[in-house]
Amino acid sequence: MKKTIPFVVASLFGFEEVAAQNIRPDTLRVIGLSEVVVSANRVRERRADVPQQIDVLRAAQIRLQNPMTTADALLNTGQVFVQKSQFGGGSPVIRGFEANKILLVVDGVRMNNAIYRAGHLQNILSTDANVLDRVEVLSGAGSVLYGTDALGGVISLLTKNPLLADSTTGTGPRVRTSNLVRYGTAAREKTAHTDLSLGWQKFGSLTSITASDFDDLRKGRRDYKSFPGFGENLRYVERQDGKDVVVPNDNVNIQRQSGYRQLAVLQKFLYRPSARQQHTLNVQYSTTSDVPRYDRLQEYRNGALRFAEWNYGPEKRFFASYQFQYSRPTLLFDMVRLTPAVQKVNESRLSRPFGRDTRDENLEEVKIGSVNLDLFKQIGRHELRYGAEAAHNKVESIGRNVNIVTGQTKGIATRYPNGSTYATTGVYASHNWEITPQLILSDGLRFSTVRLKANFNPEFFKSSLLNSDQKSASLNGNLGLVWMLPAGFRVSGLLSTGFRNPNLDDVSKTFEQNNGTLIVPNPDLKPEQIFYREAEVSQTIEGRLHVAVTGFYSTLTDAIVVRPYTAPDGSTTTVYNNQTFVTVANTNASKARVYGFSGRLNAALLDHWSAQASATYTNGRVLTTDVPLDHIPPVYGRGAITYQSRRLTAEASVLFNGRKGVADYSPSGEDNLIQNTPVGALGWQTFNLRTTFQVTREWSVQSGLENILDQSYRPFASGINAAGRNFYLTVRFEH
Structure with a gap:
């Protein structure tokens, strides 16, 4: 564990950038446990010292994958399941937990806000995959370090940093640029990216811009024999001469009204006046066009298409953080890091039934202010990490009905109580003790408080429960042990507790579900609690082989289910919007459990060849009512063989999902059984080939063929078929 200290210091002040110059930029894998990770304890440490499963996706892997979005980058690893209700979506699932039960963190700042919903989320798309330096997926409860929302795990997104000039050369500014253009056939994708890093000895700047245009997505042509034509888009709605018209689709494999556009911009400034301190200003902005909700646009009622419009309006995310880091051994710390941040998120839902001239618009704006304080102290064989966090959310919610012909508007029910606030605070301490070089003990505690205030509008909610003022506190802890055995064997175990406080979406949302029911507010919700266990056995031959099997078991109390x-x-x-609905609501089920296992293999075969494989099985059930828990995917995984030489990198892979029958679906409707076949979600597999050829030092060409057999399939809980055969071509210029 003592070896981690140089890594910690290097990470704090960017010294790893200098060391990285001697590493090939297209190096794909670290085979073994010597890799350094950040997400486990908020500072860098050896992966081998962490008792919890962490999967790392590095920039070189993202570069080879050439994903359209960050959600696709996670999907292509085979270690994270991803759900999509529309093409412009991507909701990660970790060990049976999804959406607001997974914490998204970008550059050390939580993305989750007061209106992250329990169903399916596409917010991870707002982080550009082309500017990511690495992604770390911490599986299992992470509340001790991260507080509320980390029931199922943490996805930590770390973007690139400016590269400073080498102080020993004194040769002026260091200039690095990376540029690409990409075209993909399945959605006629057109993506352009550029980033520019300018670095002097003490000051650096990084500017990144990515723009993407996705046409309607084409599904595979090769249908299942038992369900021919499943997922075909037979007809869609167009507005012609001021009227809604149903148009026959001239190509039933093109999923009409699914395309969208996206823009992402990042600007970082880095100032390092001395080896002891560093200042980073980080500004990010992303936006989309309207994103069609494909499953809704293909919803039928009485044999006819129900909606003429159902779009997510432009999702805009503004993010700005300042990070101060200082390193000097003192009585209280060896390192301190302070990260204040602000965020503003705008999103909306726009729906208009077929034949009507009025559109319902629900618009939300969330303003978030947060601050993180993290400290690190080494005392002999003991490492202490401690700190505090606070975040405050304010939600503005507008509901209006707009006549698209006359422009007249009138008020309708808001999705959330307007002017609501949601605030979280927490203090934590985490401790590692190297009892011997082969035995490492980890433990930690966190105390958290949450307060939510919401006032319902009596004009739209005829209820005696018009005000909600919730307060809760939680004390969580973890205890882990790592035991290094001879011949590269390693055994680890972890016990951890966690919580997720109901947010505004849980407590006060009003929303019509696909199954025809209406979710109504329930101000009486209590926090969810989890007791998480994990055990892992692995063997490592450093640089040659790493194989691991992990088992996990979670017990939830007061689990929130519909x-x-x-x-x-x-x-x-x-009665809602002049229609009568059966009401459902988020309620606290007494008890639920989730368990399963995962296996991973990473092996170097010959001088230029390596192999990778992973598989995950999950089972979840509400014990109180003895029904399946929602968000539990079927077995899924990936296998790949990679060839890498000086100029050429090639990868052949298979992604697969098992089958999930109707009896294993949750009765809540969250898993969208209505969007799948009468027997549930069918199993599938895709075969894929990706290549990168380095033409010159600066120029490279990448190509790939995904879903080679052109299989038509719809992943579990999704509302749109996945892409059919997709050929892509990317040209890169890097200097």
């Missing part, structure tokens, strides 16, 4: 809801006046239906 269930039929009876109002205080005894009614089970309500």
Whole structure:
């Protein structure tokens, strides 16, 4: 463990940038446990010292994958399941937990906000895959270090930093640029990216811009024999001469009204006046066009298409953080890092039934202010990490009905109570003890508080529960042990508790589900609690082989699930937007459990060849009612063989999902059974080939063929078929 200290110091002040100059930029893998990770304890440390499973996706791997989005980058690893309700989506699932039960962190700042919903989220798309330096996926409860929302795990997104000039050369500014243009056939994708790093000895700047244009997605042509034509887009709605018209699709494999556009911009400034301190200003902005909600646009009622429009309006995310790092051995710390940040997120839902001239628009704006304080101290064989975090959310919610012909507007029910606030605070301490070089003990504690205030508008909600003022506190802990055995064997175990406080979306959302029910507010929700266990056995031959099997078991109490809801006046239906609905609501089920296992293999075969494989099985059930838990994917995984030489890198891979039958679906409707076949989600596999050829030092060409057999399939819980055969071509210029 003592070897981690140089890594910690280097990471704090960017010294790893100098060391990285001697590493090939296209090096794909670290085979073994010597790799350094950040997400486990908020500072860099050896992966071998961490008792919890962490999967790392590095820039070189993202570069070879050439993903359209960050969600696709995670999907292509085979270690994270991803759900999509529309093409412009991507909701990661970790060990049976999804959406607001997974914490997204970008450059050390939490992305999760007060309106992250429990269903499916596409917010991870707002981080550009082309500017990522690495992604770390921490599986299992992470509340001790990260607080609320980290029930299922943490996805830490780390973007590139400016590269400073080598102080020993004194040769002026260091200039680095990376540029690409990419075209893909399945969605006629057109992507352009450029980034420029300018670095002097003490000051550096990094500017990155990525723009993408995705046409309607084409599904595979090769249908399942038992369900021919499943997922075909037979007809869609167009507005012609001021009227809605149903148009036959001239190519049923093109999923009409699924395309969208996206823009992402990043600007970083780095100032390092001395070896002891560093200042980083980090500004990010992303936006989209309207993103069609494909599953809704293909929803039928009484044999006819129901909606003429159903779009997510432009999702805009503004992010700005300042990070101060200082290193000097003192009585209280060897290192301190302070990260204040602000974020503003705008999103909306725009829907108009077929034949109507009025569109319902629900618009949300969330403003978030946060601050993180992290400290590190080494005392002999003991490492202490401790700190504090605070975040405050304010939500503005607008509901309006707009006549698209006359422009007249009137108020309608807002999705959330307007002017609501949601605040979290926490203090934590994490400790590692190297009892012997072969035995490492980890432990930690966190105390958290959460407060939510929401006032319902009596004009739209005829209820006696018009005000919600929730307060809660939670004390969480973990205990882990790593035991290094002879011949490269390693055994680790972890016990951890965690919590997730109901946010504004849980407590007060009003939303019509695909199954025809209406989710209504329930201000009486309590926090979810989890007791998480994990055990892993692995063997490592450094640089040659790493194989691991991990088992996990989670027990949830007061788990929040959607269930039929009876109002205080005894009614089970309500009128919403002039329609009568059966009401459901988020409620606290008494108890649920999730368990499963995963296996991973990474092996160097010959001088230029390596192999990788992974598989994950998960099972979840609400024990109180003895029904399946939602968000539990079927078995999934990946296998790949990679060839890498000085100029050429090639990878052949297979991605696969098992089958999930109707009896294993949750009755909540969250898993979108109505969007799949009558027997549930069918199993599938795709075969893929990716290559990179370095033409010159600066120029490279990448090509790939994904879903080679052109299989038509729809992943579990998704509302759109995945891409059919996709050929892409990328040209890169890097200097």
